[in-house]
Amino acid sequence: MRRVVSLYLPTWPTDRVRRMAGGEALSAETPLVLVGREGSRRVVRAADAAAQAAGLHAGMPVAKAQILVPDLVMEDASPAADAEALERLAVWMLQRFAPIVAADPPDGIVIDSTGADHLHGGEAAMLDGLVGRLALSGVTARAAIADSWGAAHALARYSADPVCIAPAGHGPSVLVPLPIEALRLPHRMAADLRVLGFDRIGDLLAQPRAPLTLRFGPELERRLRQALGELAEPIEAVRSPDLIEARRAFAEPIGAAETIARYIGKLVDQLSRSLEEKSLGARRLDLLCNCVDNRTEAVRVGLATPVRDAQRLTRLLCDKIETIDPGFGIEIMTLTATITEPVGRRQLASSLIEAAAPDISGLIDTLANRIGARAVYRVAPVASDIPERSVCRIPAMSPDTGATWPGHWPRPSRLLVRPEPIETVALLPDHPPASFTWRGARRRVKRADGPERVFGEWWKCDAELVAVRDYFRVEDEAGERYWIYRAGDGEHPETGSHRWFLHGVFG
Template sequence: MPRVISLFLPRWPTDRLRRKSGDASPPPEAPLVLAGRLGRRRSVTALDANAQTLGVSIGMAVAKAQALVPGLVVLDADPAADREGLDRLALWALQRISPVVAADPPDGLVIDTTGADHLHGGEAAMLETMVKKFAQSGVEARAAMADTWGAAHAVARFLRRGTAIVPAGGSEVALRPLPLAALQLETETVGGLHTLGFETVGDLIDQPRAPLALRFGPEIGRRLDQALGVVAEPVDPIRSPELVEVRRVFGEPIGAAETIARYTGKLADALCRELEQRGLGARRLDLLFHRVDNTMQFIRVGMGQPVRDPKRLTRLLCDKIETVDPGYGIEIMVLVAIEAEPLREKQAISSLVEAPEADVSDLIDVLANRIGENRICRFVPVQSDVPERSVARVPALAPETGATWEGDWPRPPRLLPRPEPIETMALLPDHPPAWFTWRGVRRRVRRADGPERIRGEWWKRDAELKTVRDYFRVEDEAGERYWLFRSGDGEHAESGSQRWFLHGIFG
C-alpha cells in the first residue's frame, strides 16, 4: 500500500523572508504581511501569525490593513523566490527522507515514503521529527500521511493538527467531514457547489457523478478518484542537475527479480563510470522503478565511505530487491547518487613491505543497510573525568581522532547506561562494601580495590562544585567483578547523597 506525506507550510512566504533576512528581518513580535497586486489594488498575499491575530487576512487591501494595525510591517511578495525555496526544501528532503519528493506549490512538499518509514523510526516518529526540525529553523509546518497525495494534502491543510496519520485504507473516512476546498477545486467550482447545497467532501462522494460532470466538468470526479486512490496521482520527483544519474528504459516491461538484478548491475557499472569522470564516490544511492501503472518503487542504500566499486554497489542494491513490488511491470529504472564525495584511489601496498590493513567497510555497509545505519556505531574517548561523559558514539567508519582514555585506573568494558542503585554495607566510610544487592541478588564481596575519587566538573555545572564519587572495583564469591561507587565522601552531605550505585561490569 503506498504511503504519501503532505508537508504544509502555512506561513511559508513570511517564514522564508525572516530566515533569509537574518538579523535584518523585522522583530519577531512585529506583525508582518507581504503585499502583491490583485487586479488593480495592492492586497495582502501572505501574513504571519501576529498579523492574523490582529485581524489582518489574506486578500485584504494593504491600506485597510495598515489602518487596522498601526506599526504593521509591509514588504513586497516574491512568489518566484518562494518557489525556489520550496525546491531547495525538496532537495533537502530528497537526501534525508525519501527518494521521491516534489514541491507542492505554493506552500508545501509531497513525499512518497512507501516502505521508508522504518528507516526513520516509524510513521509517527518520522512526521514528528520533520515538523520539529522545521520549527527549530523558524518555519511553521504541519504534516499528514495517507494512502494518496490528495488525502494527505487535504488532511494536512484542513484538519489543523501538527501531525496526522490516516490509517491504510482510511482515506474516505478522513475526507468525508472536510470542506469542499480540500479537494483542490477551482474557487468558482466550490462556489457553485455551495449554491447547490454541498458543504463537505462526503456530500460529493454520496452523489452520482454524471450530473456533477455535466454541470462542472470532469474535474470533480478526477479529484475524488485521486484522493480515494481509484486513479493514481504520481509524484514527479525533483532532481538536481548536479546529481549523477543513469537510467534504463525498457521496450517491454520487466518484473522478474533476476532480470531486475541484472540491469541493476549494468546501471551500477554506468554510474561508476560517471563517478570516475568526476572523481567522486557514492555515499548514498537511490534506485527508482517506474511501473507501468504510473506508480513508483524505490531502493535506498548508504555507504560509510565514498564507494566507486560497481560489484559492491550492486550487491548492496540487490540485497533489497525482494522489497520491490514490480506490479504489472517496470518500464524505467533510474540509479541516482544522491550523495557523492571526492574519492582518491588508494595506492596498493606490497605484501613484501607490510601486511595490508583489513577493510571492514563492506561488511559495515551491508549490516547498516539491513538493520539501519543508526544501529551500527563505535565508541570513542571524550576528555571528561565523569565516566558516563567520557565516551561518545560515532559512525562505525568515522576517522580516528587520536584521543585516548587517560589515567592509571582501569575502566570496565561494559558501562551501564546510567548508574543503578544498590543496597550495601560498608564497615567504614572509606572502605568498600562487604556485600551488595543488585537487581534482587545479594552478592558477598571477596576482593576489592579502591577508592578512586572522581570529583564533579565544576567548570561545567555549578551544582558539581563539591560533588564527589568514590569508585571501587569489587569481586564477588562467583568471580564476577563490578564497578561500584558511593555518591559523596561518606562524611559531608553536600558532597553527595552517600548512596551506593553499580556503574559497570568487568569481563
C-alpha cells in the same frame, strides 16, 4: 504498503525572506508581511506568525494592515522566488531522506517514504528530524505521514498535532473529523458544499457518491478517492541538473528478478563511467522503477565512503531486488547518484614494504543498508568526567583522531543506558556496601575497590555545582564485577540523594 509524508510550511514566503536576510534578519517578534497587487489595490500576500497574531492575514488590504500594526515591516512578495526556493528545499530533502521527493506548491513538500523510514530510526524519528532540522533553519513546519498523498496532505494542514502519524492501513477513519477543505477542493466548491450542510469529510463519506458527482462534477470524486488511497496519485520526483544518472526505457515491461538484476548491472556500469569522468564517487544511490500501473518503486542504498566500483554497487542494489514490486511490469529504470564526493587516486601499497590496510567499508555498507545506517557506528571518547557523557557515536568509517579514554581508572565494558537504583546494606555511609539487591537478586560483596569521586559539570548546569558521585568496583560471590556509585558524598545532603545505583558491568 505505501507511506507518504506531507510537509506543510505555513509561513514559507516570510521564512524565506528572513533566511535570505541572514544576520540582518528581523527578530521573530517583529510582524512581517509580503505585499502584492490585485488590480489597483495593494494587498497582503503572506503574513508571518507575529503578524497573524496581530490579526493580519493574506488578502487583507495593506492600508488596513498598517492601521492595525503601525510598525509593520513590509516586503514585496515574489511567488517565483518562493517556488524556486521550494524546489531547492525538495532537492535537499531528496539527498537526505528519501529517493522520491517533490515540491507541493505553494507551501509544501511531499515525500514517498515507503521503505526509507527504517534508515532514520522509524517514522516518528524521521518526522521529528525533518521538522527539527527545518526549525533550526528558521522554517516553521508541520508534518504528517499516511497511506496516501491526499490523506497526508489533509492531516498535515488540519490535524491538531503538528506531527501526525496515521497508522498503516488506517482507512477513512483518520479523515472523518477533518473539514472538507482538507480534500484540496476549489474554494467555490467547498463553499457550495458548506451551504448544503457538508462541514466534515465524514459528512461526504456518509452520502452516495453518484449524486455528489452529478452535482459537483468528477473533481470531488477524484479528490475523495485520492485521499482514501483508491486512486493512484504519482509523485514526480524533483531532479537537479547536477545529479548524475543513468536511464533505461524498455519496449516491453520487465518483471523477473533476474532481468531486473541484469539491467541494474548495465545501469551501474553506465553510471560508474560518468562518475569516473568527473573523478567522483557515489555516497548514495537511488534506483527508481516506473511501473505500468503508474506506480514508482524506489530503492536507496548508502555508502560509507565514496565508491564507483561497479561490482560493489551492483551487489548492494541487487540485495534490494526483493523489495521491488514490479506489478504488471517495469517500463523505465533510473539510477541516480544522489550524493557524490571527490575520489582521489589511491597509490597501491608495495607488498615488499608494507601490507595494505584492510578495507571494511564493503562490510559496513552491507550492514548499514540491511539494518539502517544508525545501527552501524563506532564509539568515540568525549572530554567529560561524567561516564554517560564521555562516549558519543560517530559514523563507522570516520577517521581515527587518536583520542583515547583515560586509563588510570578502569571502566566497565558495558555501561547501562541509565543508572539503575539498587538496595544496599553498608557498614558505614561512606564505605562500599556489604551486599546489594539488583533486579530482585541479592548479591553479597566479597571485594571492593574505591571510591573514585566524580564531580558534576557546574558549567553545564547549576544543579551540578556541588553534586558528586562516589564510584566503587565490587565483586560478588560468583565472581561477577559491577560498577556502582552513591549519589552524594555520604555527609552533606546538598551533594546528592545518597542513594545507590548500578551503572555498569565489567566483562
